[in-house]
Amino acid sequence: MPNSSSSDATDRAVLLIDCPDQKGLVARVSGLLYAQGANILHADQHQDHELGLFFMRVEWSLEGEDSEASLAAFTDAFTPLAAKLEMRWQLRRMHQRPRIAIFCSQYLHCIADLLYRANAGELACEVAVIVSNHRAVEPLAAFYNIPFEYIPVTPATRGEAEAQQLALLRSRGIELVVLARYMQILTENFVAEYPTAIINVHHSFLPAFIGARPYHAAHARGVKLIGATSHYVTTVLDDGPIIEQDVARISHRDQVEDLIARGRDLERVVLSRAVRWHLEHRILCYGNKTVVFD
Amino acid sequence: MPNSSSSDATDRAVLLIDCPDQKGLVARVSGLLYAQGANILHADQHQDHELGLFFMRVEWSLEGEDSEASLAAFTDAFTPLAAKLEMRWQLRRMHQRPRIAIFCSQYLHCIADLLYRANAGELACEVAVIVSNHRAVEPLAAFYNIPFEYIPVTPATRGEAEAQQLALLRSRGIELVVLARYMQILTENFVAEYPTAIINVHHSFLPAFIGARPYHAAHARGVKLIGATSHYVTTVLDDGPIIEQDVARISHRDQVEDLIARGRDLERVVLSRAVRWHLEHRILCYGNKTVVFD
């Protein structure tokens, strides 16, 4: 299917900052941008008073300019200031669409949704490869003209399979891995290569119902709402920084299969939001939590 | 404040049934009611196919009749059928407003809401007594003309305090105990006296964040939604059958105190719904779950 996305005419820069809080941070950053003549489109900041941390996201237009030169000039001016203020920072251009890999297993509702959205231009990325331990996704990959890699995984071959996956990700220049109901647990080794760059969807309202078969557990507990959670993957199962959660009301009439069906819609929504926000450089992690700038 | 509730002109009967499922249950119950000339207002049933259980709630009008005689006739006809079909059942009249006790501690948002609603006629009950280990609720009790019993509790005096509470509940003919943010844990002995007749509100989305300080735990985990849960009290802490749950969206901007403030509104809502549904005889417990007929 032909890609129907349209990139905006004008590129934008996004600066993401986190650093120890102190007076004057907004003034200094915005002052520097003003001095550079930047046309700010959105700016947002957050202070965690408890931990004494400051977070900022600024987005400005690169219209009518030599954007490379303009960003280089900003970087030159900003780098010493950032060092002095102990800032961690990233500077991104919205037109540089990150290359992502989507992993899935036999359930296709999440990946089908992501592929539709990426193709429709709702996700600012290039889906560079689809990886699965099942062949179910192959027709979808073909439809969207995305390379598909079938990598079976068994407990015995996990190490080998992950080595193959990592080699693939490196060779394709992947910046973000999305686990779209990928039913294999990644090893610490794999996770360490993509810190805050692997997004998973868990089919419960975390931290309730960690682990396998959460809808069965929810049904057994008799909850009145079910949920889904998207989060960055860390080495602790279902424990990484939460990006988004949503819930749906259920009743005593709903059996496990109804929960699974209702849950699919939740999973699609929380995963696609998390991916979109990540790609729009709206998320900062600190400790085990996220700041999501809106 | 003068009680502003108005009872409906016409009384109604409510029959609640649960039994092993088999063919013809609806036909037999509705056939019997039809034979008695009952004017059914609402009827609802539920089958748990997994466990082979059947649940039914029927509500009919007692208009223009000698309702005592009418109910006695129904009971005479229904009792042998119920025995044959191994039914557990309750027959209630809506005009018989149950006498309830509300327990609270220093936080008054839940009890203030319940008292307002009871007074406004939203809850079909008589609030017969308020019990607290704090004096904070005393002015509210006075305003609504409800007897207030101050019963302090310490670890050393818990047994004695509960004995005093139970004596009070018995002497006032209490059928339902509502724990409106009552911050003491009840002993097994107390709970055993009121099976599925003690309703508690827990300030989290159970089973997440069981136990003390759930908003602190939710903040530490970085969840994106907070919740509250009303449930029947069993001898296992925060583990009884869930009646109602609700959630509210939060963000990284919300500190613990914001969660506590947002949560108050959730607690009010889930507790008052649970109490109302219980009083309208809409809830059946089975295993550790509830059927809530709407």
Next chain:
Amino acid sequence: MPNSSSSDATDRAVLLIDCPDQKGLVARVSGLLYAQGANILHADQHQDHELGLFFMRVEWSLEGEDSEASLAAFTDAFTPLAAKLEMRWQLRRMHQRPRIAIFCSQYLHCIADLLYRANAGELACEVAVIVSNHRAVEPLAAFYNIPFEYIPVTPATRGEAEAQQLALLRSRGIELVVLARYMQILTENFVAEYPTAIINVHHSFLPAFIGARPYHAAHARGVKLIGATSHYVTTVLDDGPIIEQDVARISHRDQVEDLIARGRDLERVVLSRAVRWHLEHRILCYGNKTVVFD
């Protein structure tokens, strides 16, 4: 893509009834089913006391039987009772999957979602044809192996185009028409052929923002929630019986394009629910309203 839906092993019958309310309706219908030995899976009824109407939906298993004979026997027994009680009724078999047509224009999010769900077995139907006044949907139709008919419409050719559409629907035995963001208004003539059998999605919370460009109108009014509505089509624009509605929170930060993007997810959800409920024979229309049995 190969159809991944699996039909249940056992067929089920669904009886939908509406009639003037009177005593004994549940008793008579359930008594008759009991006499026939039906294994009822779900039963639900509703009374509109204001209008004196009764609605009922019963679903029973056709397991281990000659289901044709069994249904014929039920029909023979039920027909005279239904006539006597002035019932309008439909008897359906769940394995008889209705043939549906989906109409769309250039926006594909709704139809892509419906096709995914139909293919995944979430919708109990056969998508027999896709009709559009644009060619954008053609690759999707090809992917799912569904006949596609391109029928352009202009004000001048509307009559002709509708004649062509109606001929097509008749020849394919279509029972339900789904307007998945089909941007043409159907004439009274067309609507009259499919009473309560055309489902549309309107991209607002009806009755707010009837007509064209509802997201623009919502933005201009400064609402804090946007909505979407699925409804049966009648001859009055955006005025037919509402089947489902949902809303999403927005803020002053959201521009019209954000509302459109957020709204797409709402439209998908309310349309797919409406179609599913219709196909599961859960909906009864009366006056300009719907009963949706859950």
Next chain:
Amino acid sequence: MPNSSSSDATDRAVLLIDCPDQKGLVARVSGLLYAQGANILHADQHQDHELGLFFMRVEWSLEGEDSEASLAAFTDAFTPLAAKLEMRWQLRRMHQRPRIAIFCSQYLHCIADLLYRANAGELACEVAVIVSNHRAVEPLAAFYNIPFEYIPVTPATRGEAEAQQLALLRSRGIELVVLARYMQILTENFVAEYPTAIINVHHSFLPAFIGARPYHAAHARGVKLIGATSHYVTTVLDDGPIIEQDVARISHRDQVEDLIARGRDLERVVLSRAVRWHLEHRILCYGNKTVVFD
């Protein structure tokens, strides 16, 4: 009942700005605050790119200072800048709790909720007077020790009644009027005296169901969600800038009285949020819309 609110130990200043958008606004305001040594707690800004407008809210701590002198110094420095940049602005101290008047009629759920919250410290205001054309609220007013003024209104006496109300508001130094289900329509004359300082709750999801008896209208239309809206009052009925909206799901089972009961909870929530946000100086109006800083 004794007021249980506790004011924070430290006062805070809030600056609200709106002006034509141009480059450098954040830099200039934050630079000036930095120069003054302000310890910024929260800062948020918004740009309406369509209209070319800029909005900003900054909140800083007045800790350990002579806050009067500090604010005076800021004002001296800010005033010329604001004039140059064509800013409209307000500077508030959080410890200066605005004096508000609450108007109600016979339905007390909204005012009871507001009084509870004000007393509990959830609303940063002083409820200086309660005005009603009914006597139903008198016991509540007495309980909370708030002056109550009974001012009956008939079509014939409306002018006189409003004159009496306005005199009262002036004499008590009222800055905000809250219409808590006050069932009289205010004249243009009254509204003109309190521009963006009268908050009303309308019991529908505006702009649906403007005017009288919206729950009856919602029931007649067969909607699947009902709503409530809080908004500033303008001279056009139910048309002022919307501050907050919320909805609740209903079904075909709900009669008008159920909608009214469900709606009460929505009304309480949307009105109390609007009042709280106004009192925390989070709202800016422009055109017929609001910016609500969170």
